[in-house]
Structures are given as C-alpha cells and as structure tokens.
Amino acid sequence: MTSHHVILRVVSKLLMPVIVVYAFYVQFHGDYGPGGGFQAGVILAVSVILFALVFGVPEALRAVPARFAASLAAIGLLLYAGVGIWAMLNGGNYLDYDFLVEEAPGGHAGQHLGILLIELGVLFTVSGSMLTIFYAFAGRVAEIRDEDW
Amino acid sequence: MDLGTSLINVALLAMLFVVAVAIIRMRSLFAIVMLAGAYSLLSATWFVVLDAVDVAFTEAAVGAGISTALMLGAMLLTSRTAKSERAILGVVPFLVCVLTGAVLIYATIDLPALGDAASAANSHVGAQYLERVQADTGVPNVVTAVLASYRGFDTLGETCVIFAAGVAVVLLLGFGERSLSARSDKGRSRKESK
Numbered sequence: 113m114t115s116h117h118v119i120l121r122v123v124s125k126l127l128m129p130v131i132v133v134y135a136f137y138v139q140f141h142g143d144y145g146p147g148g149g150f151q152a153g154v155i156l157a158v159s160v161i162l163f164a165l166v167f168g169v170p171e172a173l174r175a176v177p178a179r180f181a182a183s184l185a186a187i188g189l190l191l192y193a194g195v196g197i198w199a200m201l202n203g204g205n206y207l208d209y210d211f212l213v214e215e216a217p218g219g220h221a222g223q224h225l226g227i228l229l230i231e232l233g234v235l236f237t238v239s240g241s242m243l244t245i246f247y248a249f250a251g252r253v254a255e256i257r258d259e260d261w
Numbered sequence: 262m263d264l265g266t267s268l269i270n271v272a273l274l275a276m277l278f279v280v281a282v283a284i285i286r287m288r289s290l291f292a293i294v295m296l297a298g299a300y301s302l303l304s305a306t307w308f309v310v311l312d313a314v315d316v317a318f319t320e321a322a323v324g325a326g327i328s329t330a331l332m333l334g335a336m337l338l339t340s341r342t343a344k345s346e347r348a349i350l351g352v353v354p355f356l357v358c359v360l361t362g363a364v365l366i367y368a369t370i371d372l373p374a375l376g377d378a379a380s381a382a383n384s385h386v387g388a389q390y391l392e393r394v395q396a397d398t399g400v401p402n403v404v405t406a407v408l409a410s411y412r413g414f415d416t417l418g419e420t421c422v423i424f425a426a427g428v429a430v431v432l433l434l435g436f437g438e439r440s441l442s443a444r445s446d447k448g449r450s451r452k453e454s455k
Binding site: 138142143144145146147148150151154155157158161165178179182185186188189192193196206207209218220223224226227230231233234237238240241242244245246247248249250251252 | 427
C-alpha cells in the first residue's frame, strides 16, 4: 500500500517529529497547563501508529518492537509503584512525595520530583499499552489494501 | 450564562444529537468509526465551553485520536458493513425508553446550576484543595496536583487498569508478530519468483 502514497509519506514524515515533541511538551508542561502523562502517552503512541498506518505495520514493528512496547508498559507501572515504595523506605506513607527528598518544612522539591516521576510512569504505561493493543489488532492483517479504506 | 455561550452550547449539543442519530442509522462501519471520532471531538469542544480543559484534552486525545485508530484496526478484522435490520417499532421498548428519559429529565431538576459555588462538589473537599494546594504542593495546575499528589493512589489504580487492558489483549491476540511472519513469507516467495 505504501509504494505510491508519496504525499502521505512526505507529510507524515514531517508531522511525526512535531507530534513527538508535542507529546513531551504536554508531559512536562502538565504542572502548569492542561495535560499530563495520560494525554502525552496517547499522543506518543499515535505518532508510532501514524507511522504504522502509512509505512505498514511490519516497518513499525521493526522501529518499535512489540516486546519493547509491552516492556515499556510494565516498566512504567513499576516506576509508579516504586515511587510509593521509595517514600515508604524514607519513613513516609505510600506515595507521600514529601518524604522523597530531605528538605525544610514547606519545601516542594519532593512533591515536584514525585509528580514528575509518576507522570513519567503513566507516560510509559499508557504509550506502551496503547501500542501493544494497536499491534495486536493491526498485526493480524498482513497488509492493508487500498480498497479497505 | 450569557447568550453567546448558550448559543454555542445549543449548537454543539444539536450537532452531538445529529451525529448520534447518524451513527444509529448508518450501516457502513468505516463511516460509523469516523463519526464516533467526530462525536468525541464535538464532546471535547463542549467540555472546553464548560471550562474543563483537562477533560477536553483527554477526550480529544483518547476518544477522537487513539480509539478511532484502534477501532479502524479492529474493523479490518471483520466485515465492512453491519447487518441491516428491519425497522420494527416495539411498543414495550419504546415505552421503556420514553419512561427512562422522562425520569432522567426529572432528575436534572435537582442538579445544581453550572458553576454553583455552593454545590456539593465545589463546597467541601473541592474548596479545601483550592485553598491548600499552593502550600501543600506548589503546583500551579490544581488538576495535576489533585490527580498526581492528593489522589496519587487512584491514578496508580487507573494506570494498573490500562496496563491490565494491554496484558489482556496480548494474552488474547498475541503481540502481532503474525503480520511480520506473513510479510517475510511473502517477501521470500516474491524474491524466489524473481
């Protein structure tokens, strides 16, 4: 399907880096504006899905292997849960970010670090899971023919 | 609420209604998936009018973006059109629908007005969050603070749900290596034929 869709290929090549940068903007700007790990994870997954739709699923599987996507999802969940354990090891409650770093009372470094880390975990889990689900569905048809669209 | 906002609300809800009716009437699955994406996009616009930008963002990214792509992927595995059904007007289902609708409309009379500061959602724990968030976390976006810090445990549960969904699909359908093997088989035979 990909051989003659020149316009689609060129435009999506231009768009993909912009989509990825936007995903990271949404991720790291979540403290100040709308957005966060969930939305950023979905946008990140969409950039790979766009690649798969235009260049074919096998090409996408070569760029981002399905096992990598699934591992990413697991790593994200472990990171999130690990932040909670880390806070417990430092003497706080589960997921109590104030105990992550030693700081004067009223400081917010622990909160900022905790939110950054768990949002990163959410980003990994959401993008990994979404990609895994997409691969599982789209990978069952060998080739998407033009008349199928 | 001023006249302009009301008009935008009415227009958006009317478009949602039209799209919903079109989805019910249509039989082409491709058109239905596309219309479902349009429905999500309209809902997201409506959430922006209601000042719920975080919800609108999620609806636009998840509802209009990724679920449309996933539905298209699922659609490829099945036929392109739904079975056509004869339109039959059952009296009992019709009455049940009308009654449920009437009860729901009756229930909206008790709902607080939009943005009512004295409503239950805004007066107790919501007001507490708004007062304490700067001293507690120092995060400017209150939604992020509630989601990630105050309700961090809930968000962990949500992340678990998404992970579980991914695991369930992998257990049922596999990692999608099938396309890779099919493609490499085909490539091999093509090379041999050359």
